[in-house]
Amino acid sequence: MRTLRHGLPLTSLFTGAATVGALLLAAPGAHAADPPLRDLAAAQGKVVGTAVTSSKLSGTYADIAGREFNSLTPGNAMKWESVEPSQGSYNWSAADRVVDFAEAHDQQVRGHTLVWHSQNPSWLTNGNWTPDQLRTLLHDHIDTEVGRYKGRLASWDVVNEAFNEDGTLRSDLWSDNLGSGYIADALTWAHAADPGAKLYINDYNVEGVNAKSDGLYDLVRSLKQDGVPIDGVGLQAHLILGQVPSTLQQNIQRFADLGVDVAITELDVRMQLPSDSGKLTRQAADFKSVVSACTAVTRCVGVTVWGFADSDSWIPDVFDGYGAATPYDGDYQPKPAYSAIAEALGGTGDTGGGDGGGDGGGGTPPEGCTAAYSVVNQWNTGFTGQVTLSCSGASLSSWRAHWTFGAGQHLTQAWNAGCSQSGAEVSCANASYNGTVPDGGSVTFGFNASWSGSNPVPEVTLG
Ligand code: 9MR
Numbered sequence: 001m002r003t004l005r006h007g008l009p010l011t012s013l014f015t016g017a018a019t020v021g022a023l024l025l026a027a028p029g030a031h032a033a034d035p036p037l038r039d040l041a042a043a044q045g046k047v048v049g050t051a052v053t054s055s056k057l058s059g060t061y062a063d064i065a066g067r068e069f070n071s072l073t074p075g076n077a078m079k080w081e082s083v084e085p086s087q088g089s090y091n092w093s094a095a096d097r098v099v100d101f102a103e104a105h106d107q108q109v110r111g112h113t114l115v116w117h118s119q120n121p122s123w124l125t126n127g128n129w130t131p132d133q134l135r136t137l138l139h140d141h142i143d144t145e146v147g148r149y150k151g152r153l154a155s156w157d158v159v160n161e162a163f164n165e166d167g168t169l170r171s172d173l174w175s176d177n178l179g180s181g182y183i184a185d186a187l188t189w190a191h192a193a194d195p196g197a198k199l200y201i202n203d204y205n206v207e208g209v210n211a212k213s214d215g216l217y218d219l220v221r222s223l224k225q226d227g228v229p230i231d232g233v234g235l236q237a238h239l240i241l242g243q244v245p246s247t248l249q250q251n252i253q254r255f256a257d258l259g260v261d262v263a264i265t266e267l268d269v270r271m272q273l274p275s276d277s278g279k280l281t282r283q284a285a286d287f288k289s290v291v292s293a294c295t296a297v298t299r300c301v302g303v304t305v306w307g308f309a310d311s312d313s314w315i316p317d318v319f320d321g322y323g324a325a326t327p328y329d330g331d332y333q334p335k336p337a338y339s340a341i342a343e344a345l346g347g348t349g350d351t352g353g354g355d356g357g358g359d360g361g362g363g364t365p366p367e368g369c370t371a372a373y374s375v376v377n378q379w380n381t382g383f384t385g386q387v388t389l390s391c392s393g394a395s396l397s398s399w400r401a402h403w404t405f406g407a408g409q410h411l412t413q414a415w416n417a418g419c420s421q422s423g424a425e426v427s428c429a430n431a432s433y434n435g436t437v438p439d440g441g442s443v444t445f446g447f448n449a450s451w452s453g454s455n456p457v458p459e460v461t462l463g
Contacts, residue, residue: 033350033431035415035446037338038070038107040345044295047108047302048345051075051266053312054094057101060332063412064308066105066379067448071154073110073265073304074098075314079119083145087123092148099152104379108154110265110304113202114142115186116160117172124173131177138174138182139189146193155198157234157265158190159183163203167215183219184228191229202234202265208245209254221258232261237290238306241271241279244286249293256299264294266306268325269337270315275324284336287327291344303341368394369437371401371460382412382450387428387460390442398435399443401428403458409451417445 034040041048049071057065065072076082077094084090102109115138129137146156162183164170174182187199201220206213216233223230233255245251252262269286271279294300307313311330316323327337339349369391377384387401401417404424411421419428428445437443 033415034342034347036413036448037068037341037345037347040342040347041302042070044345046295046300046345047071047263047304048341049073049108049110049302049304050308051112051304051306052098052101053307054097056312057097061309061312062101063382063450064328064332066101066107066382067384067413068308069107071108071110071302071304072098072102073112075112075307076119078111078145079113079116080124080141081119081121084141085121087121090144095149099149103152106377109149109152110263111146111149111153111156111197112265113157113160114145114190115158115174115182117170117174118161120173129177134173134177135182135185138178138186142186142189143193146190146197150194151196153194153197155200155232155263156190156194157202158186158199159201161203162201162219163206163212163215165205165212167211167213167218169215184223184226187223187229198231198261199229200232200234200261200263200265201230202236204236204238204266206233207235207237207239207248207251207264209247209251210245213251217254217258220255220260224258224260230260232263232301234263234265236266236306237264237268238266239269239286239290241269241286242282244269244289248290249296252293252297252300256297260299262294262297262300264290264300264303267303268306268313268315270319270322270325272321273316273323279324280336283324284340287337288340288344291341295344295346368392368439369396369399369462371462373403373457373460375455375457376446378451378455381452382448383409383455384446384448386444386446387417388442388444389437389462391437391439393439395439395441396435396437399430399437399462401445401460401462402426403460405449406458407451407454407456409449409455411447411449414447415445416443417447419445419447 037048048069050065050069051073052065053075054077074095077098082094083092099109162170169175169180190199203216206216220233255262267290269283271283291303294303305326307326309328309332310324310326313325315325327341328334334351339351343349372388375383375385389399403426405426411419411426416431416434417428434443
């Protein structure tokens with residue numbers, strides 16, 4: 001039998017524990033042991049991001065986007081056809097929504113993308129421009145868009161997909177009319193418009209060492225030599241199940257050694273449908289090896305997934321018969337790939353949803369041990385809270401904390417404790433590894449919950 005240090009048997013103090021909150025949390029993304037991915041990533045000094053669809057930023061989609069990621073990339077909202085559908089007429093609403101959401105959730109934004117061969121408005125691609133006119137249009141575009149978000153974006157994918165598979169420069173609107181110098185010009189103009197943003201060149205099929213990444217490498221080296229403001233290289237990483245390039249980490253490292261940052265910018269791992277547990281396990285291993293390759297290299301700043309849920313992925317629209325490429329399924333349930341990302345970021349990979357932890361009882365709080373509740377981060381629909389148990393002149397070998405959510409708040413996730421909510425009553429018990437609160441020591445656990453209207457701080461009782 002476990003006892004409190006001051007000698008009383010646990011059962012005499014903690015009675016009736018099982019009557020409160022019998023329902024274990026099984027909310028989407030409930031994880032008893034690991035904190036959200038963004039906290040794991042932050043502890044490693046890395047970013048974990050997702051592409052988002054601006055129009056979907058509400059409800060469960062928004063909850064997960066805000067809770068799990070510390071960086072957002074607008075999937076489409078900042079592309080030229082989105083922001084300037086007809087010449088001189090701008091529409092920033094979708095892009096603004098992503099940036100506002102990110103700021104409300106203490107997230108970075110990766111701007112995507114300024115110069116690309118695709119998703120340009122037809123007035124631009126169909127225009128019969130002289131090179132000088134086109135240059136002016138591009139300069140104005142960069143100046144306007146980067147300038148609009150000056151100081152608010154962490155980084156920009158300035159130039160996207162400039163290379164052919166053989167490492168030569170792609171023939172497109174830009175290179176055909178402006179020559180290869182458009183890349184240096186675009187970076188220089190973007191830097192002038194927001195000197196604080198990290199400027200990237202971004203491409204696909206450049207994850208391993210190959211002819212295409214060699215071409216990109218040579219370009220980045222010469223841009224650096226010429227003093228062009230380039231800060232980073234984006235490896236998109238649209239991968240196929242079981243085909244993570246074996247040279248991924250080596251490739252990240254060689255770019256880092258040029259003196260630029262590297263980001264995995266659009267990670268997904270597609271598989272032939274239907275998915276099954278074997279494929280999902282394989283996919284988890286693939287996600288883990290990509291994230292691990294990034295965490296292994298200091299200048300790899302982080303990993304962004306191209307949509308966090310299978311229902312928000314471009315894959316099924318483009319690759320017939322393929323899908324299931326992201327870490328959450330179409331019902332916003334975490335897949336094995338989610339746990340794999342958590343593990344690669346230093347977590348246990350325990351997604352909870354079952355036994356949430358210890359079995360401390362209810363009853364009288366032990367003298368000398370107290371609980372302090374605080375809201376550490378709050379956004380329009382949710383918040384992150386934490387409870388710190390501290391003991392002085394006493395100690396605990398297991399614990400349970402209770403409170404009442406008085407304003408309709410609802411727990412969605414907890415870490416470092418097993419929590420449950422029944423009605424307004426919340427009950428959290430220690431995890432297997434943090435039942436002990438020593439004399440003079442403390443233990444903290446955290447949780448996410450929804451709120452609306454008001455979010456008063458409840459009183460927490462121990463025992
Ligand atoms: O995710 C984007 C999808 O919604 C668009 O239909 C598609 C159009 O090309 O672009 C997708 O994002 C692309 C990204 O901007 C650049 N790299 C490849 C991505 C997948 O196509």
